[in-house]
Amino acid sequence: MSAPPVLIDLLNRTSIGTLALITSLSIVDFICALDMGRWKSPSGSKPDEESSLLMGKVLDEDIEMGGKPEDIRLSVVIPCYLPNEVDIIENTIDQLMYRMDYDADYQVVVVYNYSQAEELKTEVQQLEYRLKSREKIVQVGSSERELVVKRCSTSSSKAENVNYGVGLSSGNVVGILDADHLPMSNSLSEVARLWTPETCALQGSSFVRNQDRNMLTRIVSIEEGLVYNVHHCGGSFWRGFGVFGGSNGFWRKSALSQLLFDKDMLTEDIDVSLRALLLGGIIRHEPSVLSSELVPETVHDLWRQRLRWAQGWFQCSYKHFGELMRSRKTSLQQKLGVTVMFLMREVWYYLMPTSIVITAATALRRYLEVDAKSTVHINEGTVSNVIFLMFIITFSVELLYSYATIPRQQRLSYPWILLGIVCFIPFVFFLVLAGITGQFREMYGCQRWDITSRPSDTASGNRTYSSETRATNSQSCTIAVDKQEQ
Numbered sequence: 001m002s003a004p005p006v007l008i009d010l011l012n013r014t015s016i017g018t019l020a021l022i023t024s025l026s027i028v029d030f031i032c033a034l035d036m037g038r039w040k041s042p043s044g045s046k047p048d049e050e051s052s053l054l055m056g057k058v059l060d061e062d063i064e065m066g067g068k069p070e071d072i073r074l075s076v077v078i079p080c081y082l083p084n085e086v087d088i089i090e091n092t093i094d095q096l097m098y099r100m101d102y103d104a105d106y107q108v109v110v111v112y113n114y115s116q117a118e119e120l121k122t123e124v125q126q127l128e129y130r131l132k133s134r135e136k137i138v139q140v141g142s143s144e145r146e147l148v149v150k151r152c153s154t155s156s157s158k159a160e161n162v163n164y165g166v167g168l169s170s171g172n173v174v175g176i177l178d179a180d181h182l183p184m185s186n187s188l189s190e191v192a193r194l195w196t197p198e199t200c201a202l203q204g205s206s207f208v209r210n211q212d213r214n215m216l217t218r219i220v221s222i223e224e225g226l227v228y229n230v231h232h233c234g235g236s237f238w239r240g241f242g243v244f245g246g247s248n249g250f251w252r253k254s255a256l257s258q259l260l261f262d263k264d265m266l267t268e269d270i271d272v273s274l275r276a277l278l279l280g281g282i283i284r285h286e287p288s289v290l291s292s293e294l295v296p297e298t299v300h301d302l303w304r305q306r307l308r309w310a311q312g313w314f315q316c317s318y319k320h321f322g323e324l325m326r327s328r329k330t331s332l333q334q335k336l337g338v339t340v341m342f343l344m345r346e347v348w349y350y351l352m353p354t355s356i357v358i359t360a361a362t363a364l365r366r367y368l369e370v371d372a373k374s375t376v377h378i379n380e381g382t383v384s385n386v387i388f389l390m391f392i393i394t395f396s397v398e399l400l401y402s403y404a405t406i407p408r409q410q411r412l413s414y415p416w417i418l419l420g421i422v423c424f425i426p427f428v429f430f431l432v433l434a435g436i437t438g439q440f441r442e443m444y445g446c447q448r449w450d451i452t453s454r455p456s457d458t459a460s461g462n463r464t465y466s467s468e469t470r471a472t473n474s475q476s477c478t479i480a481v482d483k484q485e486q
Contacts, residue, residue, distance in 0.1 A: 022352065023391045025344065029234035030398050072192050074106035075171030075253075078179055079161035082114040082124045085179040087456045088294070090130065095182045097138055097145050102188040105144040111165040113155040146170075159261035159268040166256055174256055178247035180294040180454055181206065184407075190289045191250050200255050200281030201273075203236075204248040204289030205229060207406045210455055213297050218416055219427050220295045220302070225402035229287060236285040239337025243273040244283055248291040255281055266449060267312025274320040277338075280329045287405065297455045299430075305452040306431060310349075310438030317342045318442070349435035353428065396421075 076096055080089050089110070096108045110131065114124055131149045138145050152164040166174055173195065177183065183204075191202060205228045211221035228245075236242030244251075246269035255276065265271040273283055296302040324330055324338045399421070403411060 020387050020390075022344075022348075022355070023387065023394050025340070026230075026394050026398065028238055029231045030394070030401065031234065032237035033230050033234035033401070072104070072173050072195055073171040074102075074104070074173050074175065074188060074191070074250075075109060075169035076106065076175040076177055076188075077109045077111065077162055077165035077169060078177050079158045079165065080110060080112040080179045081158070081161075081451065082112055082127065083121055084451055085454050086123050086127050088454055089127070089179045091457055092177070092179055092182060093131075093134070093147070096177075097147060098140060099185050100140075100143075100145075100183070100188055101185045102192075103142050104192070105146075106188065107146045107148065107170050109148045109150070109165045109168050111150050111152050111155075111161040111168070113152050113161055115156075157263040157268075159263040159265070163260050166253065166260075169253065172253050173250055174253045175250040176244075176247060177291070178293070180457075181247045181291045182209070182293075183248065183289075183291040187248075187289045187291060190286070194284075194286050194289070195250075198282065199252065199284060200276055201244060201249055201251045201283040202289065203232070203242050203244055203283055203285050204250075204291060205233070205285075205287040205405070206245070206248055206291050206293050208295050209292035210294050210297065210457075213455070215419070215423065216299065216302065217295055217297055218419075219423050222399065222417070222421070222424060223427070224293075224295070225406060226398055229402040229405045230398045233285050233287050235337075235341070236283070238333075239341065240331060240333040241273075241277050241337065242283040242285040244269045247293070248289065249283075250289070265312065266308050266315055266447070270313060270316045271319070274316060274324065277330060277334065278320070278323055278327050290407075294455050294457065296452055301453050303430075303434060304450050306434040307438050307441070308449045308452075310435040311442045311449075312438075313345060314439045314442045317346055346435075346439070349432045349439070353432050 078089070078092060078096075089112075093108065093110065112131075128151075134147055134149070136147050138147075148168055150164070150168060152161055155161050155164065162176055173191070175188075175191070187204065191204075194202060206224065207228070208217065208221040208224050211217050232242065232245070246267075249269075256272075259272050259275055259279075261268040262271050276283065296305055321338065321342055325335055330338070399417070403417070
């Protein structure tokens with residue numbers, strides 16, 4: 001028995017409308033991403049005494065903090081879980097200690113944890129010995145760089161590691177960098193240049209450096225480019241706020257010390273971003289603060305990661321949406337941005353795949369075949385043709401734009417890009433399945449999640465990234481061995 005013609009037509013029109021809305025929002029994100037050079041902090045309600053701490057208006061040491069390196073004291077916290085990140089953490093430390101083009105002094109804080117079951121593993125013991133044996137202060141040019149390595153024995157999460165590291169930091173601006181992230185050599189200088197007295201946090205951009213491992217990493221590389229360089233970048237412009245992505249973000253320490261990360265949230269980065277917004281804090285997205293990252297190389301590991309992300313976003317939506325709508329500290333622009341961000345993300349899983357399939361099918365046929373009694377008819381699929389064509393053109397233009405922002409040595413060849421685009425549609429359905437599963441896990445109270453395995457950096461040649469070629473040999477002027485018990 002065939003479906004009623006009116007129902008078929010309603011489904012078709014809904015799909016076309018949904019794809020048109022998604023395409024329109026993508027165009028808005030893209031236009032705003034192009035305009036990021038003139039980004040200004042959105043106007044909102046004036047901060048009161050509670051929110052002024054986040055906005056940097058109270059503490060004397062923060063009042064004059066501007067865009068000069070001498071005004072900013074940087075600390076970079078690297079949370080690390082062993083043995084998951086045994087193979088990559090030292091490369092990240094080397095990048096920060098020896099290869100950064102930054103003339104001011106700064107501090108690197110490595111906080112690691114492991115379970116008692118892992119303590120006896122030889123690889124963990126060897127890494128601990130190497131980390132503790134490292135030079136604690138090195139001199140690179142005029143820059144003195146301090147390394148602090150601590151084990152947080154009470155930690156069982158990244159959130160607890162970061163909170164512990166923030167307490168150890170000596171800077172007034174604290175960067176958070178995952179163990180797999182390698183910052184570009186000019187990124188710290190960019191943070192100092194772009195920092196303003198009104199900044200609560202600054203979120204950088206990222207690209208995939210193990211994209212040449214297999215077809216999956218190539219597809220994820222395409223997705224990451226679109227997310228960071230178009231949707232996060234442009235979305236932060238028109239929404240009036242950005243979000244912290246979990247790594248390559250720099251916070252005002254006075255704000256982060258007040259907020260802290262919640263170990264009970266699956267996506268503690270999104271949670272702290274929304275709590276900052278509730279207190280009047282603004283997170284800016286700055287694509288020139290760039291780092292490279294490693295993405296999962298197997299479907300199993302990618303499923304674990306995306307399932308946690310999807311459940312964590314749903315958890316944050318349920319927890320904070322009502323608060324943000326009622327808050328007097330969020331402007332009308334930000335309320336609209338929160339509504340669109342949460343609604344589109346959670347409903348997208350259900351509407352996007354059907355919209356693509358139905359609209360594409362309608363666009364490829366000259367007529368919508370319905371029962372002869374149907375009073376509604378789409379003549380030659382004109383609307384579907386236009387909408388689907390706009391969707392394809394928008395996706396292609398955004399892809400080319402994000403491609404241009406990636407360092408030349410990491411760009412995919414054109415045949416791989418074309419193959420990645422073809423495989424991107426099945427990948428969308430993979431994300432949809434992970435998203436819906438995550439929603440149901442949260443509704444049923446399932447909070448268990450598995451750690452995503454970190455791929456090794458060896459196949460990528462232990463690549464390091466510099467804005468210019470320079471010698472990395474340095475002499476240690478002082479060795480201050482910290483004998484505090486780990």
